[in-house]
Amino acid sequence: MAVARSPIIDETNRLEALRALGDLTDGTGAEFSALVAMAARFVDCPIAMLNLVDRDAQRTVAGHGIELSELPRTVAFCNHTVRKRDLMVVPDAREDVRFQMNPLVTGDGLRFYAGMPVHAPDADGTRQPIGAICVVDTEPRQLSPAAAEALRHLATVAEALIAARGAANESKRQAERMARQERVLLQAERMAMIGSWRLPLGTDHVEWSDNVYRIHGLEMGDQPALSEALDFYPPHARAIVSGALAQLIDEEQPLDIETDFVTARGEFRRVRSIAELERNDGQPIAIVGIVQDVTDRYTMEQALRRSAELDDLTGIANRAVFNRTLETEITIAQRDGLPLLLALVDLDGFKAINDTLGHLAGDDVLKAVGRRLEQPWLKGSVAARLGGDEFALIVTDPALASSPAAFVRRLEAALAVPVTANGLTIMTAGTVGVALVSPDTANIRDMIHRADTALYAAKRARVGLDRRVMERRAS
Structure with a gap:
């Protein structure tokens, strides 16, 4: 039989589109199992699968009438579907020169195959064929127009489900990345003795990060009132901090000051505070800033200054x-x-x-x-x-x-x-x-x-x- 020439596929972008979806073959997708069961019923075939075609292998996402498996890409029928980029029907594999010697035909007795490619967008938004939804039988047969139409519709549903799962996987990956970044940030804060804080305008309570509690010598607890936070500064330093906050609010001047500080344990420290206004739709809604314990640096500078002056x-x-x-x-x-x-x-x-x-x-x-x-x-x-x-x-x-x-x-x-x-x-x-x-x-x-x-x-x-x-x- 004549074999149609397959369109050229950008394999690099195709594989990137596939891998961007994350792992879809973990067997947890009940929606995929339901989809292939519908395919088997609509086409009236004993076996239906949703397969992804990776660089070297075909991996089954969900199967009906067959166990989940992995095949070399070279023997996978869906590989041909991906390359064709359209519905592919093999009425009798023994009569098709492409598949007569395929071990799935000679060994497993596969005779009939019909598959429709499923797509996912790559980084540029171009739809790339990443796999296929297919039906298989050990008896030769024809695919009716109604069954072909059903397979096309099911491929569209598969793409939607894959996109949803991919988005969920990406959200999970982003959450994991954010969790890792937060852990790194907390480690960096502890190493650098830096903490972040936020004071919503119109309220009297300051939101502290974990390390701000450590800098104050406090156990983590409720958000303190602004007056309580200012009590950690000696009177002369408290006046400086209060004035800088008022100037920040009234004149919108960023705050960058270094002052004396006394912890809850009565330890003298030196801290640097930086802050600016947080805006929403151009309107200031909060003051956000960081505070850093710079006692070691300050002590060293003072010692160097004394040694230079005494x-x-x-x-x-x-x-x-x-x-x-x-x-x-x-x-x-x-x-x-x-x-x-x-x-x-x-x-x-x-x-x-x-x-x-x-x-x-x-x-x-x-x-x-x-x-x-x-x-x-x-x-x-x-x-x-x-x-x-x-x-x-x-x-x-x-x-x-x-x-x-x-x-x-x-x-x-x-x-x-x-x-x-x-x-x-x-x-x-x-x-x-x-x-x-x-x-x-x-x-x-x-x-x-x-x-x-x-x-x-x-x-x-x-x-x-x-x-x-x-x-x-x-x-």
């Missing part, structure tokens, strides 16, 4: 901080007419301590001086080590700055430091030179120069005093 040995400010602070205070004092006193300190006898008692004893002296320059009576003066045994104080307290001579006497008395090592005690002291800011103070170099001049004048006077004391003792 003298390693004494723990007081270094020269760079001293210069910035003095420049700022000079500007403020001249602008507002406030008092400002700069005191420079040079230690007396420090070299003798290093040479006699060693550098460890010298380090102890420097540390002791640093502590004494931060005593309460100095009332918040900024103490700095300028280098070696040179120190400075920036004094802004009006009472202290109003009596420079009395201040110098009290400070020099405080700097008398006894040092003992290896049974030997040496007393060290400090000489102080001061300068007051004045309207003609041009810059920090000008003020430091005047204080430095006073310091060396005080040192010369002390040397002269010490010489006279020694002469009196010798006479």
Whole structure:
């Protein structure tokens, strides 16, 4: 018999359309079983099947009068139906040159076959033949026009059922993907100490993700009221957060702030909050945001900042901080007419301590001086080590700055430091030179120069005093 040429099939897209449906051959489709039972009845055949033709095999989705099976694609009759892309009828397979030697004919006795392809859309929406609904008999026979029409209609029903099952499978896959993504998101939130929150406008309750409870040191529970959520911020931070939320609502400015925070366990933390408005049809309906515990990063930054601003040995400010602070205070004092006193300190006898008692004893002296320059009576003066045994104080307290001579006497008395090592005690002291800011103070170099001049004048006077004391003792 003549064999019609089959139309060209885009096998790649056909297989993609098939696989996009997911697994349809798990035997759970009662609707498919009902469909093939109807096919067997309408065509009056003992066997009916709904088969899918994969790359190498034919797989049975549902069968009537036959067990579910899988066949090599090379022997499957439905493979020819897929290639023909139209109703295919084989009245007697033994008389058809395509099937005379087919093992389904020679071994299983198949004689009659009628199949109609079923389709599914590929990614571009093109209908691709993915399988066939067919009826089979072990006796040769003809397919009546009514039976052919019924088979065509049943193929259309099969396509609808397959599309529905495919959509259900895709929904299941999407749900599984979303569940996986949610698990990954939760893991990422825990790793990064990030949580999400949402505040519907017009309500007072905040919706928290699991990790927001963890950041607050709370067990998961009811959604907190906004006032309760704000209670975790110290007063100064609470004012910042409340103001930023109000600005977000009133001016629609995105929120991005970093503040102090105290957990339910009383632990001090640092958190960063980012938020923006959520809209529906252009209208704001909620505030959505994330909060992150940035305590570790903040602590590291503070430590680095302290190490960059503090003298390693004494723990007081270094020269760079001293210069910035003095420049700022000079500007403020001249602008507002406030008092400002700069005191420079040079230690007396420090070299003798290093040479006699060693550098460890010298380090102890420097540390002791640093502590004494931060005593309460100095009332918040900024103490700095300028280098070696040179120190400075920036004094802004009006009472202290109003009596420079009395201040110098009290400070020099405080700097008398006894040092003992290896049974030997040496007393060290400090000489102080001061300068007051004045309207003609041009810059920090000008003020430091005047204080430095006073310091060396005080040192010369002390040397002269010490010489006279020694002469009196010798006479």
